[in-house]
Every structure is written in structure tokens, then in C-alpha cells.
Amino acid sequence: MTSPAPIHVIGGGLAGSEAAWQIASAGVPVILHEMRGVPGVKTDAHHTDGLAELVCSNSFRSDDWEYNAVGLLHAEMRRLDSLIMACGDANQVPAGGALAVDREGFSQAVTARLEAHPLVTIVREEIAGLPPAANESNGWDSVIVATGPLTSPALADAVLQLTGEESLSFFDAIAPIVHADSIDFDIAWRQSRYDKEGPGGDKAAYVNCPMTKDQYEAFIDALLAGPKTEFKEWENVPYFDGCLPIEVMAERGRETLRHGPMKPVGLTNPRDPTVKPHAIVQLRQDNALGTLFNMVGFQTKLKYGAQTDIFRMIPGLENAQFARLGGLHRNTFLNSPKLLDGQLRLKADPRLRFAGQVTGVEGYVESAAMGLLTGRLAAAERLGKPLDPPPPETALGALVAHITGGHLEGAKFQPMNINYGLLPPLEAPRQDAEGKRIPPKDRGRAKKRLMSLRALDALERWRAG
């Protein structure tokens, strides 16, 4: 039997290494192109030539599959023979409930496993533009682009040419995202400014959180005093006027926010219609499922711990659970909901699949997870047995569904971590398996466990075909 033509993977980071492993494991040859290792060529964040280098923290975050969405993603990836998880597990260092790894040992293990695989060829070179034209045997008809948040400029420019101005971002400006079921609707209410109807006919698209003068002043004090993350020298993220960090707006004057994202006009608090709030924080639906809301205009460089403390000062958000916190980073990522199909192929040139952070997922584990999926999808296609992605009840399927379609149309697409809000909602259980009443305070946690069990069950059914 003749061997199938190879698949090319560009970028040997978290996503590309995992994709290459999955392709080779399916019996398909793979050529992995990584530019680090060429003298003088590297990104601003990488320091070594090792594959799957962790550029910052050494943590894969929580390893708790029952109650944490990233822990669930770990569990799903382990069941699908993930190289990144196997090397992470083999190189773990003590970190409580988190999975943290010895970064050098981890990267060396990934590199060694790939180098030793007979179907993997590693080429140290930059692909400095669109991949070459395909012929019958060179394999360039199936390419996975996994070049990460710091994709080399030559390749990023070529993708930009192919997809158009609005399609590739070089920075993210992320406002915090809150789980809808953690908002206190005894305080917050739904209404659009001036009851203006949206294109879908909705006059109550926003969630509004009112503030008195004292609450506003205390909030501004906290914003000004809160610890901020510094930019690295090379990051040099420009502040665009439309998306200034909220604390920078506050620094420009104590009233700036009241005339900007927190302006209290065109809104009436139904519980106190005659009193005009001094300021109002608005949240807008962020995903098609309606389980997540983003804080409008609240992009921030505040440190994560400070964000939760300060944003829980907002009336209605005292018990907010954050699906993700805000940030501003250098980050090359596609407008995936517009550009990619459900197989993570570029609609404008379907021989190109994208994987990793460049697709608009965020984090080591999420990036590797997208590598795992694209590797499997590309290998299945090469073998003439196309595969559907896992169902959205799984963490893997939920991530793909979000970046390729679950993000709300019209809203600006911003990178996303895995979280339970991306999975189809479930009613919080009132009783446990033995029929014992679950107290209301424990129901959210019980719901997460049910969602995790549902996910692993759905994954097994998908795996069984």
C-alpha cells in the first residue's frame, strides 16, 4: 500500500507539536516547520529552540476535571492520546490542584517524542509567506498553520493579504466576561439605552448595574489604586482611543468614565424609576447561548486578583463569577467566526487549517487542544474518512463551536479561554444522585460536575464513532 502524502504543520509550539503528534499517530507522515533553530530567528517571547516552549508561566491551570472547565479539557485530551498532556504529566512539579510542569523537561520531552517518531520530519525554517503551491505528492494541499500569538510578520502579512484588513488582529483588548447566572437581577436590570431596538428586534439587549455617587467615587479610587500589569518592552501595545484601558480613562479625570462607558443616560432603573443612577455599568451578551456577558468598555491592564475585587464592588456583580478577566496583549489572531469553517479550514483557501492561539482561543491548554483537533481532522481527511469535530457538550467541541460560530454576530471577536459558559446550559440540580436535597449554595458546583460527566460521556460516544 502506498503511504499517504504528508501533511505540513507550520509552527512547533503547543498547538503545532500536538497536531503533528496526532497526524503521525493516525499513520500519516507529517512535516513540522519551526523557525526557531534558524540562527537569529525567534519570536520576542521564546528563548530556546525547543518545541512547545512555555513562554511565561509553567502552569496548565486546574487539573480538576469534575469542577473546572480547563481540568475537563485536560481529561478529554488525555483520553485522545495528547502528547502535550502526556509530557506535562511526566514532567509535573508540585502545584496543589493545578498541573504545573518543569518547563525544560516538558519541552525536551515533546521534542524528543516527535524527533523519535518515524512519520515526523522536523524542518527548521521560517515559512515566510503563504505555503507553496501543492502538487500531487508534496502535501501542500493540507497545511495546519499553528504559528501562535507572535506569528512571524512575513506570514501574518500574507494571511492578511488573503483575508482582508478586518480579519486579523495584532492586539487583543479584552473586557472581563461574567457568567450570566452569577449576576444579581434583584439589582441589575435588562434594557437597551433609550430602548433602542437592535437588528434582532431586542430592546433589552444590555444588563445594567446602577451606582450611587458614593459607590462611583469608591470605584474610581479602587481603579486608580489597583495594581496594573506592566507591558514588556517589545509588547508596546498601542492604546486606540476606542479601547483605552478603563483605569487609563479614570486617570484622565474622575468624571471621564461617567461620560464614557459608565454614562447613566437613556436608562431607567425599574426598581427606582424616579432616581437617576450616578453611573451605570453595562454588560452585553457575548455568546449565542446567552450564558456569558461582557462588561462593555472595561478592557483593562489591572492585575487579575485586583480585577475580581474591584469589579465585585459593582452593584449586581457582588458575586460575579468571571469566565475570563480583562487584558491587553500583543496577539495575532484571526476573526475565526467569519473566516473559518467548522473544520477550522480557511473558507478563502480550504487547504489551510488554523490551530492554536491564532484561532482566537487563549492559553497553553486551549492552544494544544485546537492542535489536537486539527491534527485529527486533517489526518482523517487525508485518509479519506472525514471526521466531524466532537459535539459541543464536550470542552473540545465547545471551544471549536465558539470560535467558528458560537460567538455572537456583530460583536467584536476576542480571544477566549475554555469555561463552562461555552457548553450548552444545564439546569442546576436540586437533588444529588441519592435523592438528597442540594443546598442552593452548592447547586452551581453540582451543575459543573454534571456538565463534566455529560462531556466525558459525549466524548466517548464521539470517539466510538
Ligand SMILES: Cc1cc2nc3c(=O)[nH]c(=O)nc-3n(C[C@H](O)[C@H](O)[C@H](O)COP(=O)(O)OP(=O)(O)OC[C@H]3O[C@@H](n4cnc5c(N)ncnc54)[C@H](O)[C@@H]3O)c2cc1C
Ligand atoms: C508573552 C506571552 C505570555 C503568555 N503567557 C501565557 C501563560 O502564562 N499561560 C498560558 O496559558 N498562555 C500564555 N500565553 C498565551 C498562549 O497560550 C501561548 O502563547 C501558547 O504558547 C500558544 O500556543 P500556540 O501553539 O498557538 O503558539 P506558540 O506556542 O507560540 O507556537 C507558535 C510557534 O510557531 C513558530 N512560528 C511563528 N511563525 C512562524 C513561521 N512563519 N514559520 C515557522 N514557524 C513559525 C514560533 O516560533 C512558535 O514556536 C502567553 C502568550 C504570550 C505572547
